Amino acid sequence: MEIASKYNPSATEDKWYKYWMDNEFFKSVPDEREPYTIVIPPPNVTGVLHMGHMLNNTIQDILIRRARMMGKNACWVPGTDHASIATEAKVVNKLKEQGIDKKQLSRDAFLDHAWDWTKEHGGIILQQLKKLGASCDWDRESFTMDKVRSDAVIKVFVDLFEKGYIYRGVRMVNWDCKALTAVSDEEVIYKEVQSKLYYLNYQIEGSDEFVTIATTRPETILGDTAVCINPNDERFTHLKGKRVLVPLINRSIPIIEDEYVDMEFGTGCLKITPAHDINDYEIGMRHNLESINIFNDNGTLSEAAELYIGEDRFDVRDKIIPALKEAGSLAKIEDYTNKVGYSERTDVVIEPKLSAQWFLKMEELAKPALEAVMSDEVEFHPKKFKNVYRHWMENVKDWCISRQLWWGHRIPVYYLSDGSYVVAENDEKALTLAKEKTGNTALTMADIKQDEDVLDTWASSWLWPLSVFDGYGEDQTEIDYYYPTNDLVTGHDIIFFWVARMIIAGYEYKGTFPFKNVYFTGMVRDKQRRKMSKSLGNSPDPLDLIAKYGADGVRVGMLLCSPAGGDLLFDENLPEQGRNFANKIWNAFRLVKGWEIDENIEQPESAKQAIAWFDAKLDQTIATMNDHFEKYRISDALMTVYTVFWQEFSSWYLEAVKPAYQKPLDAATYKATSEFFDKLLRLLHPFMPFLSEELWQALEERQEGESIMVSEMPTVKGLDASIIDKFEMLKEGVGGVRTIRKEKNIPMKDALSLSIFAGEGFTPDFNAVLCKLANLNELNMVNEKVEGAVSFMVRTSEYFVPMEGLIDVEAELEKLTKELAHQEGFLKGVMKKLGNERFVSSAPEAVVAKERQKQADAEAKIKTLTESIARLKK
């Protein structure tokens, strides 16, 4: 059978993905088996696949494939979210390109365009995930705005309103002047910027004196309604009760006193602009100040500003400074570094703005969700995120859930002509409620008007683990079976946006957690620790990587350096390493499949020994991997099987059983080897689904409809592990001989003779393997030192390779002396411990015994080395 010397992923990946789909292996329906469920963090419809998705979904696929092989009913639900702000922005831009202004369209006409856009672009990421091998149940694909999910969102709004958790209030919100909507606190990103601190003089009314205030936003003076001092500040005692004039517009405003003012900062005098700063707003409330809103929604100045009407807020800042200077109001300008909030969506500076919005009260709802995480009912991996979570939950703020947009779930609030309102799931119910409320049975839909705004996208995502199983529908079969889900895999950057809120919703609506475990991935960065971004151009296209290194190679690459929660520094040498590993497996398979099998020849002793060892080694490997998976150390689990396949299986086992060139292999050894290979492929399958399927199908004759992905994951047999340590001794022996060959320039093909003076713990169990791998023509067990030989030690046994005339006495002496010094140093450390009364009396017995064993071993080695040195010196 001819097999190419290099693995070619592109030839196999599409073939097996289609095979899996055709056989419906990804599909899950409730049955009597234990369910294992993951809901995908829904990528938003405007996105394209990036490295973060690759990492995230690779991990989910590993977990789900493993669970499936462990006999569970594995269900991975895919889907997307509608990304209210981002999608609306995309659609508005697209319409603009076509010469259409959103304002000219009706709500329904705009939504038609948005749906068209979503249908065209929405599923791209999910299609790309198939290339990665994602084994999602595609029949379950959900969208936050489809019928089932939308109904859930509206039902929940009505329910929370009826429970008294939702209220409408005029508050200071984070206003996005580009998207023209409020955004939540979580959607504001604070960045440190170099700015200026402007010192401005305000003339005291009826006097030539003035006070100086410091501000970073001089344009907001037009909205000032007070100047504030600290009542304890003696510098300003004389100002109490006076009034000052706002520069340029000469508005008379009071000087008020409030302890909020930091006497150390700036001049100790603070201007108060209640409409445009959250702290000023609170001070304004305390002192009954007027709020003057000087901005329009798009960030230009309004009529209320009196000056610069219609001009952009940043242009005004540039213009007002010369004007203030000319008016003699500018005292000085200093450089200043401060943090400014930017919109996560549009990257424009957030403008604090007073407006009427809908809020969700969080305090009560958050309690069970906080408790659940602190008590590990929901487990975070890594644990350190528990602290972050607690801090947020204990200080949780009410959630601003309304957005001034059209694309999303329209708020089910209906206003009556008198300004009162009713809340209902649909028009019909709203009308009924309105009639009840007013006692006017003649009301029609024309008399009530639904709120124009939509809900925050996260107000639908937070229901995701419930809504994808139609948790708010009539038929509860699915939710009863799949909920709670098992694992959630997501980036730690959305712990508040999404994870915390899902946990809250889970407890509120099902009385229990939405998922048992949360695995937080790190952020994918480039080698220089920069975030991957389009503008930097430092993010590779995942599909290009797959084409270059194969999906399995990329999956392995993503995982090789991704401890939970830590940042992942991506570099192309990672998928390259993954590809190399795939090729290693491919070639090991090529070797095994290339052997000719002879039923009649006897199994060599060396093969028997190697099989006994690798059987135990594999058993231990499975146990180690299980342990890693239980603790969500997924990259460690991969590293375990990586090392075992490459080092133990390929470099030791296969070399030990490999027949001589062009000689056949006995049937028993082939059978054992084939079984080992089969198990290794199964262990590898969750990480490398395509290659493992390709080889598993070729390893034996398989029936149509068979697949490694639905085969059983190997389990621990509980074999005696002591053989593994004995084999390590054999490796040291082989290594010793190899070193001698290298030092003496003896090629591998020249057979050598070896004598072993056995020390404590020596085992002859692997002598046959030793002869084969060290290429020995003679192996003698001796009871005394061998003259005229090069020697080395394996633990307390001494190995001799006779080498008449080739011995470099000086070099041997140097080697032995160095080793002796090391052993003596080591013994000294051990003796120091054992010489300490308090160590011997207070350390556990086992620890002391271990030290005594170290002492005995070291003394035996020192004795041997001393004798050998003396002999050489003769």
Added chain:
RNA sequence: GGGCGAUUAGCUCAGUUGGUUUAGAGCACUUGGUUUACACCCAAGGGGUCGGGGGUUCGACUCCCUCAUCGCCCA
């Protein structure tokens, strides 16, 4: 300004309730290799006073304090 976390080999990280041969892995590096599975390979090797200082302990990479540096979250 408040809080959290980190600092171990050139790089990225393990180190699992303080005791397994005076610290481990992967990558990178050095040396040697046309062995008939694989150069996307094989064999061997170098490299760290575990950020600094102090303390607790018979014993500290591991626990406590402190300083320094960095990162993240929140205001």
